[in-house]
Amino acid sequence: MRAPRVTEIGAPPPARAAIAARTLRTDRWWLAPLLTTLGLSVFVVYATIRSFVRTAYWVDEYHYLTPFYSPCISESCVPGASHLGVWVGELPMWIPLAFLSLPFLLGFRLTCYYYRRAYYRSIWLAPPACAVAEPHARYTGETRLPLIIQNSHRYFFYFAVVISSINTYDAVRAYQGPNGSFGLGLGTLIITANVILLWAYTVSCHSCRHVTGGRLKHFSAHPVRYRLWTWVSRLNTRHMQFAWITLGTLILTDFYIMLVASGTISDLRLIN
Template identity: 75%
Template sequence: MSAPTADRRATGVFSPSRAQIPQRTLRTDRWWMPTVWTNLGLAAFVIYATIRAFWGSAYYVPDYHYLTPFYSPCISTACVPGSSHLGQWVGDLPWFIPMAFISLPFLLLFRLTCYYYRKAYYRSVWQSPPACAVAEPHSTYTGETRLPLIIQNSHRYFFYVALAITLLNTYDALNAFRSPEGFGLGLGNLILTANVILLWGYTVSCHSCRHVTGGRLKHFSKHPVRYWLWTQISKLNTRHMQFAWITLGSLMVTDFYVMLVASGAITDLRFIG
């Protein structure tokens, strides 16, 4: 006999429309593996990025102008000489405020509100749902209509800030081609440049960027330039998930290499200059 109507929830796994079976799912495969890998991947980046953001040293190589993205822009008077490409606007910062306190919060919010990352951590961390045909543990669902998830709708605004920061990272990468002898090229340049290219791929493939170029248009034929841009970005948009994961790795690799060179653990492999 089914439970009294008063004891049932209107939505979620206890919904009257759901089959009343005791098992969470009838799937026999390892449906939980993608969730585990997603959690491990996100946790690895969060732990590494947090440690490095508050490390406070080994983020700039003066000879070759290598600046890690985790410290750009560095606008404190405590920044290593030469690393403040936008000037020094504030004095020494307490340990609990990262050097790149202007950019890091916006980049974090841009990624947190990203459509792909929402899918990733909703399923892996929040278990909503953890996999197809697997019931989630929550009894109700309100979507992104209430705090704090309603903040997700501000993603389009964080996109504009992320676009400006990507431009700044591009400047940092181009500036790194200077060496004491003039033009220089080393392994660090290749890593910084590759990272910037991937960051552009992630930023431009964003759903918000796709909407900016082609949204609110009723007749594509009347806007051929915007239609062409929308078409190209739509192609990149199909790879947004890949860019989302690859850039997490490229950011860590770039920062780690700059840290090793800046700390003197290794010397930069130079090809020119």
Template identity: 75%
Template sequence: MDTAPAARTRVAITERTLRTDRWWAAPLFTALGLAAFVVYATIRSFMREGYWAAEYHYLTPFYSPCLSESCVPGSSHFGTPIGELPEFIPLAFLSLPFLLGFRLTCYYYRKAYYRSVWFAPPACAVTEPHARYTGETRLPLIVQNAHRYFFYAALLITVINTYDAIAAFAGGFGLGNIILLVNVSLLWCYTLSCHSCRHVTGGRLKHFSKNPVRYWIWTQVSRLNVRHMQFAWITLGTLVVTDLYVWLVSTDTIPDLRFIN
């Protein structure tokens, strides 16, 4: 007869919290930061203006790739195989869902919004509102297991963003080129520092000594992985800065600082 005590589904904390510090500050600022980006990105994705600076060949990442006939001339680097789109569909509708899926299922972002939005739990030694815990075994959290597949899509989109940044040099060299290059470089750091990338490069290996190339790649990815959280937040900022700069330049609100015309 099994005499082992029954496992608890939740840690029994009778008090609301055992913390004496401002434990709520971190989840609050995290929620505000994520909400600010979501609001900005959503508005910009549906605006359909200020995304292509034709004179300098600047294309914002929020509209890349632009494959519809609704795209302004010159912004479709890969042609327009898709016809006109209704106003309620973003022009980058093929890439945005995958990028959203990649960010939502990212290991760091899970920690961020589990604590700040889902309150599971909001902080250590703080009571959470959920009576049961099913983990990532049921909808909607079971979708988190698709992270590795979103990684492959994000990798392809980062390649496209890299092409956009390089193609912009056809219009000369200005501050916008630097912003685009810095943004895509940091996007590479965020994408390659992903835990799934680390597993792809070094996972399932029993002997690193027999796979020196993969071991070297795994080592470099592991170095980036340590800073995955920082890259996750930095790239949210660089995406906004890049999009905002292209928006302001394309609408002639500010001039582009030119180095070579």
């Protein structure tokens, strides 16, 4: 039988204190999980509604297409919105027009390392804060369904790169004026800023960092990949900020295009 551990004076240590309270913290530890839940909920509700309403998502005069409807490749799309052509016929109302991209973008965001931490703590309360016990009796990690799907994040990253490239093409099209000549408006700047930030969020991903510098034993033998890894690593330290900023820019971009497309406001034109 193992001998009990003794203190400096030779007496056994006291038993662990029995604390009935969930936590002894007296600060507002619940505020951060609450704000995270509210922020994610606002985006999910807004994005869901806008993805299914099928109105005011395309400004034909300035070639503005909201990212919630890109790419629009069905016959259900309004004329001009199908930048990549029409691939499928009419879609029922319960299928979003951006059905080709939204599932992969959702998978990329849901399996993102930062978003995992955000909704694990705020929604699943696992745990909600430091020194606060979680309500779950067992923890199996990401080894069983459904959380084992989180390991597919690296594959969703490649799809996100493709979709960000499509968004970039949409932004380039937004520089076309009414008569096919070069044009620049406030909507063009908003779309461009959103695409730049989406790229920043995508390439600052942990999976991108692994792609650029993972499995290298000697950086000196791979100077190009080392330089790329260095740049991505710098962005990676801001991955959380990009994750939240892009939620805001996506809403802002869609909302502005909706206002212009519906005739509520006119686009502020700077050139043409």
